[in-house]
Amino acid sequence: MRTALMNKLEQASALDPVGDKLQPKVWALLRPQRVKDALHGVWLGHPLHPALVQVPMGAWISSAVLDLLPGRRMPGQEQAATTLVAVGTASALPAALTGLNDWSWLWQEERRVGLVHAAANTLAVAVYAGSLAARLRGRHQLGRTLGLLGLAAVSAGGYLGAHLVYKQTAQVNQGAPDMHRVEYGWRRVAEVDSLPQSQLLTRRVDEVPVVVYRDGAEITVMLDRCAHQSGPLGQGTMIQVDGRACVVCPWHGSTFQLKDGKVVHGPASTDQQVLPVRVVDGVLEARLP
Template sequence: MNVHRILRAVESLDRVDGPAAAVARTVRGLLEGRKVDGLLRGSWLGHPVHPVLVTVPIGMWSGALLLDLMRGQRDASRRLVGIGLLAALPTVVTGYADFSALQDVRQRRVGAVHAVSNAVAIDCFLTSYVLRTRGSDRAATLWGLLDMGAVGAGGALGGHLSYAQGGGVFRWQAGPEADAAVQAGA
């Protein structure tokens, strides 16, 4: 199995074009011309903020899974899953802000599948959190393993979008006005 080939295949999933374009238009319509747009997309940082925020939920959820393997760490593990869920909220918001600025249809396809994969991961972690609060530790740990699979798939797609496709790369280097030129390949 060639992972790169699988990631490249996502670029051809034209079935997501309609819904992806609709989501991008809606989010862009909400953000366009507002200061919050630059804030969410990282103009103040000099690069997108979404990749920075991603580290918090992934770190929390990875830590929870490790604590699941240790005896007597049930409460700490549950807390980490909860913190990861809370941290996922601004991460998702900044991701949608970045997604809404993508002009390349192949990038938008990968971004859409990335978002769906991460939505599955968040739903699974929410299920895991509920199971943990009910004392179903073993089931929660199994969900945690599934969750990390979805997080890994989402991360691989996000990495492909950024590193292989250049989505959002160098967007703020010359200022927000350079967005269109960079997306157009100038």
């Protein structure tokens, strides 16, 4: 039943008008590029949203534990629960901003689930805000009741978030699975003399497409499928960023250094995998790290 419901949600095209209007507004709001990159987690090396979510979730769950303890209220218990609810409610804003930024670069089916995920979490924040207000006024029983309702809402949002990641692979490194399709040991890539200088070429290591880039005596072999949404980097454009040659994904603009695959700009937040290389008798070879 849950699977059927989630499948229907993925195909709920009635959500598209909302998502289509919201997406460009998010792009316009979260400017400039360095803000987007910071919220994507480029500086961290993986998406920032899952890390920040732990703060409100941990605080709210901890407050629920205190609220559900049996017996008489211990000294300071109500104050501790109130503080935890306040911490969770305040920390939900940065977590929401990172999630909104990531959501704006997802595929349509993912954005549909993401909208409901965001709606559930927004409801949770509103209910927890009500719980906090009730506790501050001394109405702790009402605050506890609202807290449990808020926990139910955020748990539903968490279920949808897990579906986005584990079923729909949102913000998961899309290129990494290609590593499992390459045999161990050195694999032939191309004749070195066939590689032009400072141009992107697409070749294959076994059955896996890779981007080959030659800069003088240095040669890079990088997975072709973009870590963000599998865009073909071999069809991307080359730019210079701080004097370093980079490739820009033709689909969503993720930017990677050609020398080492380091991510420079999002929406990708993880580096692009580069393979170790060697030249033997004029033949370029690559292998798994």
